[in-house]
Amino acid sequence: MPLIKNGDWADDEFATVADDAALPEGAVIVSLARFEKERAALLARNARLGVHLAAPQSPEALGEDVHRLSVVVLDFPAFKDGRAFSWARLLRTRLGYTGEIRAHGAFLVDQLAHMMRVGFTAFDGDARITPQALASALGEISYRYQPAPDGQKTIRQLRAR
Amino acid sequence: MYRYDEFDARFVAERVEQFAGQVARRLAGELSEDEFKPLRLMNGLYLQLHAYMLRIAVPYGTLAPRQLRKLADVARRFDKGYGHFTTRTNMQLNWPRLADVPAILRELATVEMHAIQTSGNCIRNVTADHFAGATPEEIEDPRPLCEIIRQWSSLHPEFTFLARKFKIAVGATVHDRAALLYHDMAVEIVKNAEGRTGYRVSAGGGMGRTPYIAQLMCEFVEREDILAYLEAVLRVYNQDSRRDNIHKQRIKILVNAIGAEEMRRRVAREFEEIKAQGYLRLPQEELDRIAAYFAPPKFEPIAEPVAEYEAARTKDKRFADWCAHNLAAHRAPGYAIATISLKPIGGVPGDCTSEQMEAIADLMDAFGLAEIRVSHEQNLVLPHVKKRDLPAIFARLSELGLATPNAGLVTDIICCPGLDYCDLANARSIPIAQKIAGRFADLKRQEEIGELKIKMSGCINACGHHHAGHIGILGVDKKGVEHYQLQLGGSGAEDAAIGEIMGPGFTAKEITDAVERVVDEYLRLRQPGERFLDTYRRVGMEPFKNVAYLEQLHAAY
Amino acid sequence: MSKRATDPQILTANRLIDGRVVYWQGAGWAESLAEAEIFDDPEAADAALKGAARSVAERVVVGTYLFAVRLDEGVAVPVKARELIRAAGPSVRRDLGKQAEGLFSPPPVHAQVRHARTTPGPARDPFDVSI
Incomplete structure (x- = not known):
């Protein structure tokens, strides 16, 4: 799968593993259900771990374990389903999670700038989601009114300079 | 501004x-x-x-x-x-x-206008009392807060792909002219027991298929916390709203599914967190900075009564009629708030030609009027008019076909575009509104009837606010033919109420007669001082239902 | 959209570039209802609708669908008020839309009467809502 991290193509070092499949060696991403069921074993593995949350699943379900994860994947079953914007924000501001937040699914180029603002750092989308598209999307609007987890200065802060 | x-x-x-x-x-x-x-x-x-x-x-x-x-x-x-x-x-x-x-x-x-967020599943254009800054009733002008909300909500990174649209209105008076409690979120500027100004926030109101009156979320939010509170409500909504059924995705459905108490609890949790982190604190300096843009014009000291105005009223019956219905009290002596009705009898409610808009702009320049308002009742409002200028302004408006003296009367009908334009509509609404306005065109009769708000929508989405009409009319499609349901007893004011459906619908031919019979029955039943709404609340649906269906009853025999 | 199985159908859409109402007329899209191809056979209508996916893919039109008409003296009259208004323009602004551009001829009297579901009478305005 094509993956974008730090603004460029990146290899996906994680294997996304189905709930009924055997775990391969190395870094894996599992569903929340599997994580909850096999929590101890998964955390005891000597490999990096990620959890893929479905759109209705709040990251709060991960509790303190979130800090032991290397990636949290948030799902866009349809681009119109914007719950993941709040989940990403919650990961950053309430849970204090600092690892990778990866968007997976049917999101649009036109959502990338918002996603970056609320805390996403990696993008796993369709063929139109390219580093070029990301760079261009981020350049479209120079100023922003709202404070967000990306820490960018707001228009009010710029006015006060 | x-x-x-x-x-x-x-x-x-x-x-x-x-x-x-x-x-x-x-x-x-x-x-x-x-x-x-x-x-x-x-x-x-x-x-x-x-x-x-x-x-x-x-x-x-x-x-x-x-x-x-x-x-x-x-x-x-x-x-x-x-x-x-x-x-x-x-x-x-x-x-x-x-x-x-x-x-x-x-x-x-080029003139600081846009179409940002006037539709879509995001935070929509914020509305306010159209008498803001001019009415003597208000605690303070609600528009500075509206502008702050406009900025906060513009391309909000978290709330641009909500489950459904989200509408916010702000008011600052006891008299609600903005249908506050029919909004997803209503902010009322209030004073608490210590005399401090803050905000009462309600959420979960809405019209459409499942109408609800908003429920109280917080009795008093401090000024500096208002954005934190709004963000908290939006976050709970974005996280917890259903996404599986487009008819059940507004915040009103969430609030009523989990109950106001649980909603308040969830919002309070987010609110406390946002407040503690401090990033949305609204400093008084920012409020003051924005409020300065909305400072009222310097009002001239003018003694009442204003001779020219009083003389013109005595001399010119048409002017006197217009003043009686289209003027409202202003905070400054010698001034008035003037409503320009966009409801000429037989016209399309809310329509305005380019020539009319330009002529109004010229008139504003000629009389030193810096701003005009659009009301949710689809009229225009000149908020700060010197009474002595009113005769000349009225004369000019008359030439433009904009001096219909019917603000708040039975012919001042709210009406969506309906099936004449709208892809979602099931029935036309404009020709029905025109027909009803024509029926009640006589001003004496309108005055006799008094305040009666007819609101009409061409489909269940309720852009014409039919749920909030004293008389509401809803267009429906019955096997390809346009039909119209009557609702009585709704209100979009401070006594907000959802109208009650009378019964089976009327055909396009029958609806005007049915409305007229309902109005005549009110005139027969009312006690001194009662508006239509008051009489309805006293006597209920039955007497009106009995007369409305007369035609069908006769046809059946 | 309710339609009797026996009603003939017409294929319509809105043009992407300007939103104008168009009708399939066999080899392309026409602006006037009078030029529309009338499908008596539901299967032929469905096939035309499927075929219109190409016009959508080519960004000529959006929102393709079929609607029911009834024939009166060979003239197609939409069953629903919605399609009559789409074909003509706003009933409250006769100076606007296709009716003002020579792209709409009012349906024959009989059809209007049937549409309005009243007893036959003198020629009537198809949009008339008066008594």
Whole structure:
């Protein structure tokens, strides 16, 4: 799968593993259900771990374990389903999670700038989601009114300079 | 009124080019219609029956003459020479070409206007009392807070792909002229027991298929915390709202599913967290800075009574009639608030031609009027008129066909575009409104009837606020034929109530007679001082139902 | 959209570039209802609708669908008020839309009467809502 991290193509070092499949060696991403069921074993593995949350699943379900994860994947079953914007924000501001937040699914180029603002750092989308598209999307609007987890200065802060 | 600084201006300019890029991608085939639709809606662009429709934001209903002229200009150059003012205080163009929309938006940007978030599943254009800043009743002008909300909600990164649309209104008086409690969120400016100004916030109101009156979320939010509170409500909504059934995705459904108490608890948790982190604290200096833009004009000390005004009223019956119905008390002596009715008998409610808009702008310049308001009742309002100028203003409005003396009367009908324009409509609403207005055209009869708000929608989405009408009319499709249901007893004011459905619908031919019989029955039943709504509340549906269906009853025998 | 199985159908859409109402007329899209191809056979209508996916893919039109008409003296009259209004323009602004551009001829009297579901009488305005 094509993956974008730090603004460029990146290899996906994680294997996304189905709930009924055997775990391969190395870094894996599992569903929340599997994580909850096999929590101890998964955390005891000597490999990096990620959890893929479905759109209705709040990251709060991960509790303190979130800090032991290397990636949290948030799902866009349809681009119109914007719950993941709040989940990403919650990961950053309430849970204090600092690892990778990866968007997976049917999101649009036109959502990338918002996603970056609320805390996403990696993008796993369709063929139109390219580093070029990301760079261009981020350049479209120079100023922003709202404070967000990306820490960018707001228009009010710029006015006060 | 608010003026853009370099940041606001660049923000809007870049948003225009962003949208122009989206249009180009659509035309080049890089976006499907399914993908383009939410993007164009977020910028106010619909595809209706005959053409595209562009909904231009009029934030909190306030316009300067130069903005009114620009609306006239784009309506003439890119459309068919008229605009339609809506119950959301926006203005719609009914015939723009997709390819022209970026050019229209560039024109609007030159006068600090846009179409940002006038549709789509995001935070919509914020509305306010159309008498804001002019009425003697208010605690303070609600528009500075509206502008702060406008900025906070513009391209909000977290709340741009909500489950459904989200409408916020702000009021500051006991008399609600903004249908506050029918909004997803209502903010009322209030004073607490210690005399401190703050905000009472309600949420979960709405019209549409499942109407609800908003429920109290917080009795008193401190000024500096208001954005934190709004963000908390939106976050709970975005996280917890259903996404599986488009008819159950508004916040009103969530609030009523989990109950107001649980909603308050969830909001309070988010609120406490946001407040503690402090990033949305609204400093008093920022409030003051924005409020300064809305400072009222310097009112001349004018002694009442104003001789020229009183003399003209005595001399000219038509002027006296217009004053009796279209003027409201102003905070400053010698001044009045004047409503320009966009409801001429037989006209299209809310429509205004480019020539009329330009003439109004000229009139504003001639009389030193810096701003005009759009009301949710689809009229225009001149908020600060010197009474001595009123005879001349009335004369000019009369020439323009804009001096109908019917504000708040039975012919001042709220009406959505209906099936004459709208893709969602099931029935036409404009011709019915025209017919009813024609029936009650006689001013003496209207005065006899008194305050009676008829509100009409051409479909269940309720853009014409039929749930909130003293008499509400809902157009439905019955096997391909237009039918009309009557609802009685609704109110969008401080005594907000949802109208009760009378029974089976009427045909287009029957509905006007049915309304007339209901009104006549009210005149028969009312006690001294009662409005239609008061009588309805006293006597209930039964007497009205008994007379409304007379025609069908006779036809059955 | 309710339609009797026996009603003939017409294929319609809105043009992408300007949103104008168009009708499939066999080889392309026409602006006037009078030029529309009338499908008596539901299967042929469905096939035409499927075929219109190409016009959508080519970004000529959006929102393709079929609607029911009834024939009166060979003239197609939409069953629903919605399609009559789309074909003509706003009933409250006769100076606007196709009716003002020579792209709409009012349906024959009989059809209007049937549409309005009243007893036959003198020629009536198809949009008349008065008594």
